[in-house]
Amino acid sequence: MHIPDGMLPGEICAAGYAGTAVLTWFCIKKARSTNEDSTIIVSRASVMAAAFFVVSWVHIPLPPVSVHPILAGLMGIILGWISFPAILVGLFFQAAMFGHGGFTTLGVNALSMGGAALLAWAMYRLLRRKQGERAILISGFVAGFAGVSLAVIFTGSVLILTIPAYIDSGTELSAILAMAAAHLPLALAEGVFTALVARFLLRVKPDMLL
Amino acid sequence: MPHENRRRRVFENWDTSLKIPSLFLLMMSMALIRDQHLISLLPCIAAILFIASGVPLSLLLSRFRAPVVFLLFVSVFLILFSGGDTLVRAGPVVLKSRGAILALNTCVRVLSVITVGIVMIYTTPLSGLSGKLKRMLIPRILVDIGIMTGRYIMVIGEDYSKMKTARKLRGYTPRKSIARRFGVIVPTAATLLIKGFQQSERVFKAMRIRGYGSSFTGEDRGYALKKTSKSGIVMFLATVTVSVLLIILEITVETA
Structure with a gap:
């Protein structure tokens, strides 16, 4: 899921950093406009970034590879705008501490996973207009499922479309779809997990949900 | 071993605000290289840097584990689906020569860039890093999140193992049913x-009360007093020169 260093051309890496810089600035600005106390922003983002980092130790066997949870959807529904900077920091730690992803590809990886988290949050907000546990279960599932699926589609597209190979577009599209299909069980599992965690938080500490 | 430690100290003492930008520029310029002849230079540059840094080989090899799996899949995809002459034919599977060259180039470039990244991260001391990152125009809020995340990775790990022990002491045994497992994992998480x-x-809040984040902290004072060493400047200039040369050579080859 994470693109390692050296995989993408320098210009794509630079563009990824530029996009990440703009989006980080925008997300922090938005978060500050809705939440004046930076203590809350920093403490919430750091706990979720740490959780994002810790879950990458959990490996789920999916022959012939193994995948790990991403929590992009859950981060979106708990952090909202701050989910993007939190994922950026989590990705940095993953690259620094055990080589998942990379430093030159940090911008692109952040755009695909952080972007997925923001879109998952948007879907959650759209579906959560109704009150009650049923609404939160549905919106939580959609956010968790979309978080993984969108991240896989973004990452796969960037990877396959930037490889300067002599591969026809049909094969490229099949590869992206195959990659997404391989992550389908994980997307479903994360959808269920996000829905149940969201319901738990609604019952115990509803102010944690945005 | 003492030689390695001495070399490592030279890299560790290399001013972070010079080391990170220059090594990062080198990584970016290496990622830019697509010409086959220039790609052969990349492992040489990475090897020189790695040997000079004194980072243990075992550490480098352990860090290659995750990207190697990824590279394996990308290589198989490239070899099978790229065009070019047929290299090997085994029933319905046809290995293409162009794909093989591309896969080899990709592997060499990826492993070289990762080596430079490992040198950068393992020779950068954490003490005073936050102040230096802020000086490198990294937004303060991002640095704060980074510091707190580093702290909470350990805290969450410890809390999780405590909860697991408590569960075991209460007689919980993991079941095969996925629904039951979710029933335990969700409240725990x-x-x-x-x-x-x-x-x-x-x-x-406690950190702020004790003065964290104020403009005149101990770490910032230490940074201001510490002068950049001559060897640090020389290493910075050498790294930047190599990076710029790589970019110029790639552009020249591409346009020729």
């Missing part, structure tokens, strides 16, 4: 998050 939020809010 959610409780960890709630505890983490409350704890981190308290810790960050």
Whole structure:
């Protein structure tokens, strides 16, 4: 899921950093406009970034590879705008501490996973207009499922479309779809997990949900 | 071993605000290289840097594990689906020569860039890093999140193992049923998050009360007093020169 260093051309890496810089600035600005106390922003983002980092130790066997949870959807529904900077920091730690992803590809990886988290949050907000546990279960599932699926589609597209190979577009599209299909069980599992965690938080500490 | 330690100290003492930008520029310029002849230079540059840094080989090899799996899949995809002459034919599977060259180039470039990244991260001391990152125009809020995340990775890990032990002591045994497993994992994860939020809010407030984030902290004073060494400047200039040369050579080859 994470693109390692050296995989993408320098210009794509630079563009990824530029996009990440703009989006980080925008997300922090938005978060500050809705939440004046930076203590809350920093403490919430750091706990979720740490959780994002810790879950990458959990490996789920999916022959012939193994995948790990991403929590992009859950981060979106708990952090909202701050989910993007939190994922950026989590990705940095993953690259620094055990080589998942990379430093030159940090911008692109952040755009695909952080972007997925923001879109998952948007879907959650759209579906959560109704009150009650049923609404939160549905919106939580959609956010968790979309978080993984969108991240896989973004990452796969960037990877396959930037490889300067002599591969026809049909094969490229099949590869992206195959990659997404391989992550389908994980997307479903994360959808269920996000829905149940969201319901738990609604019952115990509803102010944690945005 | 003493030689390695001495070499490592030279890299560790290399001013972070010069080391990170220059090594990062080198990584970016290496990632830019697509010409086959220039790609053969990349492992040489990475090897020189790695040997000079004194980072243990075992560490480098252990860090190659994750990207090697990824590279394996990309290589198989490239070899099978790229065009070019047929290299090997085994029934319905046809290995293409162009794909093989591309896969080899990709592997060499990826491993070279990762080596430079490992040198950068393992020779950068954490003490005083936050102040230096802020000086490198990294937004303060991002640095704060980074510092607190580093702290909470350990806290969440410890809390999780405590909860696991408590569960075992109460007689819980993991079941095969996925629904039952979810029934245990979900409250555990959610409780960890709630505890983490409350704890981190308290810790960050306490840090601020003790002066964290003010403009005149000990770490910033130390940074101001510490002069950049000559060897640090020489290494910075050498790294930047190599990076710029690589970019120029790639552009020249591409346009020729």
